[in-house]
Amino acid sequence: MKTAIVILNWNGAALLKEYLPNVINYSKEASIYVIDNASTDNSVALIETDFPTVNCIVNKENFGFAGGYNQGLKHIDADLYCLLNSDVAVSKGWLSPIIETFLNNPQIAIAQPKILDLKQPEYFEYAGAGGGFIDAFGYPFCRGRIFQTIEKDQGQYDDSIEIFWATGACMFIRKNVFNALKGFDEDYFAHQEEIDLCWRAKNIGHKIYYIGASHVFHLGGFTLKNSNPHKTFLNFRNSLYSITKNLPTKKAIGIVFTRLILDGIAAARFLLQLRGLHAWAILRAHFSFYANFHKMYKKREKANFILKYHFVKSIVWSYFVYQIRYFNNLVKD
Numbered sequence: 001m002k003t004a005i006v007i008l009n010w011n012g013a014a015l016l017k018e019y020l021p022n023v024i025n026y027s028k029e030a031s032i033y034v035i036d037n038a039s040t041d042n043s044v045a046l047i048e049t050d051f052p053t054v055n056c057i058v059n060k061e062n063f064g065f066a067g068g069y070n071q072g073l074k075h076i077d078a079d080l081y082c083l084l085n086s087d088v089a090v091s092k093g094w095l096s097p098i099i100e101t102f103l104n105n106p107q108i109a110i111a112q113p114k115i116l117d118l119k120q121p122e123y124f125e126y127a128g129a130g131g132g133f134i135d136a137f138g139y140p141f142c143r144g145r146i147f148q149t150i151e152k153d154q155g156q157y158d159d160s161i162e163i164f165w166a167t168g169a170c171m172f173i174r175k176n177v178f179n180a181l182k183g184f185d186e187d188y189f190a191h192q193e194e195i196d197l198c199w200r201a202k203n204i205g206h207k208i209y210y211i212g213a214s215h216v217f218h219l220g221g222f223t224l225k226n227s228n229p230h231k232t233f234l235n236f237r238n239s240l241y242s243i244t245k246n247l248p249t250k251k252a253i254g255i256v257f258t259r260l261i262l263d264g265i266a267a268a269r270f271l272l273q274l275r276g277l278h279a280w281a282i283l284r285a286h287f288s289f290y291a292n293f294h295k296m297y298k299k300r301e302k303a304n305f306i307l308k309y310h311f312v313k314s315i316v317w318s319y320f321v322y323q324i325r326y327f328n329n330l331v332k333d
Helices: 013-025 043-050 064-073 095-104 175-180 193-203 229-246 249-272 276-298 315-321
Strands: 003-009 030-036 055-058 080-084 088-090 108-117 132-134 140-142 160-162 170-174 207-218
Touching: 003 013, 003 064, 013 030, 013 043, 013 088, 030 043, 030 064, 043 055, 080 095, 080 175, 095 108, 095 170, 095 207, 108 193, 132 193, 170 175, 193 207, 193 229, 229 249, 229 276, 249 276
Parallel strands: 003 030, 003 080, 030 055, 108 207
Antiparallel strands: 080 170, 088 207, 108 170, 132 140, 160 207
16 A cells, blocks of 8 residues: 655644654655645744655645645645645554554544654553543543543553544544545634544545554644734634535534524633633634635535434533543433
């Protein structure tokens, strides 16, 4: 299986210098590419001089996460893409379980490894952890991470199971599936575009897997930290986009209406925490969603929408009311 590890970069010369040697050293089974999103630092020069075995594709402008990959992947010939963040350190033998899984299971289209915290490797990392799920209202969470509660890795998720979404921090996807889905939705720009991509893949019958025999270490928060209101804006807006695009009309309308109320409660909570910019970001997210609703609705795939898409009814209720902090304590719908 011809595999390409593809790292999207924007002004990340320091990260490339730090983590590329690790990826090169432990990824002999794959070709390595960097897609540069019109960086203004010395990223491209660094790759050309310090990493001659790495292929560099230069985008003409910063297309964001979604557009950056969509543009760059057009120039890469491979059976399997690994979309890897520039702030990820991989481990010895990490590729073998992934490639073997794809070779032996043609129905699996997308997968991710175990994602651990680079700074605290005994813990899972926020972005992806032990595999992604959503609740009935479209809120994402992971095995090993629910909201801000991060679990310690004690081998509880060393299995391989079907999940709902794989993290964009380290996502493996078959090239033919990526092309059939027409890639990421560029209107997302960044954040939760991988959930939409996985949802669309699910809607046409593909499977998505978590493979615990492989693990990587993610620094996280380099491009946009959780404290950045723009990240709040993108997460809340893009979640509404995904619901609109990927559920039957009547169900989507009902879920969106409920989400608008729940998001309002979240904004009120931000205000009580004296985080007014985040409350304002949620309001802006709603205005942006209203402005683009018709556009998103027109993008709906002509597929048999999967009706059982959620793991629990409400992760918000489970977490904040029932005080359930760990995935294995959730009661599956």
